[in-house]
Amino acid sequence: MGIVERIKETEAENGSDAEEQSYRVSSWSAQSKDCKAQNTTLRASKSGDGFEVTKYGHGRVALIGFPSVGKSTLLTMLTGTNSEAASYEFTTLRELEAVGLRLNKRPPQIYFKKKKTGGISFNTTAPLTHIDEKKLCYQILHEYKIHNAEVLFREDATVDDFIDVIEGNRKYIKCVYVYNKIDVVGIDDVDRLARQPNSIVISCNLKLNLDRLLARMWDEMGLVRVYSKPQGQQPDFDEPFVLSADRGGCTVEDFCNHVHRTLVKDMKYALVWGTSARHYPQNCGLIHRLEDEDVVQIVKKKKREEGGRGRFKTHSNPPTRIADGEKKAPLKQ
C-alpha cells in the first residue's frame, strides 16, 4: 500500500479536520520561507558556545529541526533509546551554511592553486553566466590578498562557489528533509511535500514510512556491509566489516586493510559471493569493488619454500645416486 493510501485510510479512521490541517501546513511553509530569506542575508556566524559529539560507530546522523517537530520521538522510534533533551544554538539551516556546511551539493568544479609569482591566470572550460571572469574574480582574489594564483572554472559556477573553493574548508554533506506529523495535514499537502527533492514524509505517531526513512538513510550513507568467511567455515554474519566511499573505499583492498594492515601483502586472491560477483564464488583481485552484503574469503599466498623456487630450488635431501641403490640379488641358478 502506498503512503497516500495509508494516510487516506488513517484519516478516515481519525476523522481529521481538513481546515486545521491546511492551516498548520501554510504556517509551516511561511516559517520555512522566512528561514530561507534570512539564509541569503546571513554572512557570518555569531553562535555561542560550541559542543562536542564523541565520534564512534560507522556513520553519524544529525537530527536538526525546529522545537517540537518530533526529533526526540523519531530518535526513540528508530533506535529504541531515549534521547537526552538538549537545546543547542547552531541548529538551523542558515547557521549550518554559515559555518561552512554545504548540504546536498558536490564540491564546485573549480581548480584553484595559489602561487608565489606569475600573477593571476584565469581560464574556463565552460561558458560562465553567473560570474564576470575579468572583474569579479580578480576583486574577490584581491579581497583575500591573493595576487598570484591559477584558476580554472570547469563548470558554470557562482561567486559563492568560488569563495567556497578559495576558503577550502567547506564540508559537503548529504541531507534528507524529513516532514513529520503527516497525520495532521491534508493529503494534497503531504503529496506535494513528498514530491520535493531530497524529502521524505513520515508520521512517528502512526509509524508511517519509518522503514523507508531508515532505508533512505542507509542508502545516503552508502555503507557497505561485508561478511568475512574463514576458509572451510561458515561466514560470520553477526559482525560485518562496514566499508564506505567516505571512509577509504569499498574495494577488496579496503576490506583487507579493515581486517589487518598486513593482509594486502599476504593475499593471493579473494573469493567473493554476493551481488558484486558475476558467478559464485568469483576469484577477485584487490581492485574489485564490493557491494552491500557480499561475503569475502581471502586466500593467502603459501609461504615460500626455503631455498628458492623452481629449478633453483635446493633440496634438503640429497639426490640418490645410482651407486647408492640396492644391489639386486644374484639370480638363483
Ligand SMILES: Nc1nc2c(ncn2[C@@H]2O[C@H](COP(=O)(O)OP(=O)(O)OP(=O)(O)O)[C@@H](O)[C@H]2O)c(=O)[nH]1
Ligand atoms: N501528531 C503527531 N504528533 C507527533 C508526531 N511525532 C511527535 N509528535 C508529538 O510532538 C511533540 C513534540 O515531540 P518531540 O519529540 O518532543 O519534539 P522535539 O523535536 O524533540 O522537540 P525539542 O526537543 O523541544 O526540540 C510530542 O508531543 C510528540 O508526541 C507525529 O508523527 N504526529
Ligand SMILES: [Mg+2]
Ligand atoms: Mg527533543
